[in-house]
Amino acid sequence: MNNDQARSAVPSGTGSPDGRSSRWQSHREERRRELIKSARRAVHMLGSDASMEDIAAAAGTSKSVFYRYFGDKAGLQQAVGEVVLSQMQRRIQEAAQSADTPREGLLAMVSAYLQMAATSPNVYTFVTRYGSGDPEGASGAVSGALGHFFDAVAEMIATPMRSHLGDSREAVIGYWPKAAIGLVRNAGEQWLSTPDSPAKPGQESMALQITAWLCVGIAPELSPPVRG
Incomplete structure (x- = not known):
């Protein structure tokens, strides 16, 4: 049995006082994080269309290991997406907090979004593309993390605009965030x-132009x- 098989094995029984069960779980979680990092590096180098076999080879392991931990390519996309999109969300939130006016806040958030996406367009495309007929099964499994990300960003950009426009424009601002996210x-x-x-x-x-729009x-x- 190799290391990946040993780490992914589930120990029999209900656990023991020496904590073997929790140690196995810790090993498995650590291995999963390692595979996500490796997959992210592989996609960055190979492109968003990299196959599971190519990703596994770049990670120095077998395709079966990735299937064991993530189920299929959609599961891997989702796992990588949760990490990448969480980092993007934090960066956009930090950018918004540094602004003094609503327009400066929008510009800061748009700039942060473009900067993070441009850091690795291959990885960005890998985690935001789903349901595109991928022969390896990539599908709507990614949409949960992606939907949460864009919903969170929509709320972030709506907050300063609500403050700027006031309650009298609430009916309008209610529609604007999702439309704005679509544009961005x-x-x-x-x-x-x-x-x-x-x-x-x-x-x-580009950030200045999008903000102006x-x-x-x-x-x-x-x-x-x-x-009058």
């Missing part, structure tokens, strides 16, 4: 997938005149 995500992902060229905006310019729209000069 789709614009950000298109920016990530656009090949580098002189025409492609830099990260700072969120705050004043694409053509503020077309706003209807204020009626």
Whole structure:
């Protein structure tokens, strides 16, 4: 029996005073964390379409080990996604807390999102793509962590705008966060997938542009005149 088989084995019985059961569980959890880190590194190097076999080879183990710990590729995506998206959420929250105005807060959050995603576009795509016909079974299993992430970010961006607009605009602000998240995500992902060229905006310019769209729209000069 190799180390992975030994670590993933469940000891018989109901445990013992010497804590063997808890030690086995601790070993298994530590091994799972190691595999998640290895998978993240492999996807970063190999691309978001890396197969389970390729990921396992890069991790120095077998595909069966990954299936034993994560079930299938969707399970691995979900596990990696929980780690990556949690880190992104914390970074976005920290960025929001450093801002003095609602617009500065939006810019800080958009900048943090783009920066984290651009750190490894392969990993970002790996954990945010699901239900795309992946032959290895990647599916909606990832959507739980992903949905929680975008819901949390939507609430983060809504808080300063509620404070700025006041209760009189609550009916409007109730719809805006999810629409804003859709804009940020789709614009950000298109920016990530656009090949580098002189025409492609830099990260700072893209963050400023997205923030402007969120705050004043694409053509503020077309706003209807204020009626007296």
